[in-house]
Amino acid sequence: MLSERLSKLRNENNKTQKQVADYLKITRPAYTAYERGTRQPDYETLQKLADYFNTTTDDLLGRETNDQGKEKSAEELIEDPQLGLWFKEGKRSSAANRQKALDFLKYLEEQEKDRKPGDKQ
Numbered sequence: 001m002l003s004e005r006l007s008k009l010r011n012e013n014n015k016t017q018k019q020v021a022d023y024l025k026i027t028r029p030a031y032t033a034y035e036r037g038t039r040q041p042d043y044e045t046l047q048k049l050a051d052y053f054n055t056t057t058d059d060l061l062g063r064e065t066n067d068q069g070k071e072k073s074a075e076e077l078i079e080d081p082q083l084g085l086w087f088k089e090g091k092r093s094s095a096a097n098r099q100k101a102l103d104f105l106k107y108l109e110e111q112e113k114d115r116k117p118g119d120k121q
Helices: 002-012 017-024 028-036 043-052 057-061 068-079 081-090 095-114
Strands: none
Touching: 002 017, 002 028, 002 057, 017 028, 017 043, 043 057
């Protein structure tokens, strides 16, 4: 799974094996072994790969994520007195405006992913 994910991410990001290897400060053949599955990266290298491809180590390893936390967060948003009213009023909006709102919420979610504890919002 890891080997397939690395190859896919590298190709999606238009990177060569040499570019990734240089970032990791290893040889190209060593990185190629990761993509072939004949060698496994250590934990530190796995973290570097996740950072390089802007993903998580769980994603690289093909682990499922638990969406329960996300659902609970959405429920909490709807129950919030200020936001809940907006959600209720949003039902009367046009489909185009609802899509714009959804796109904006996805944008905000992406911004939060990159935020580290202690960063200003």
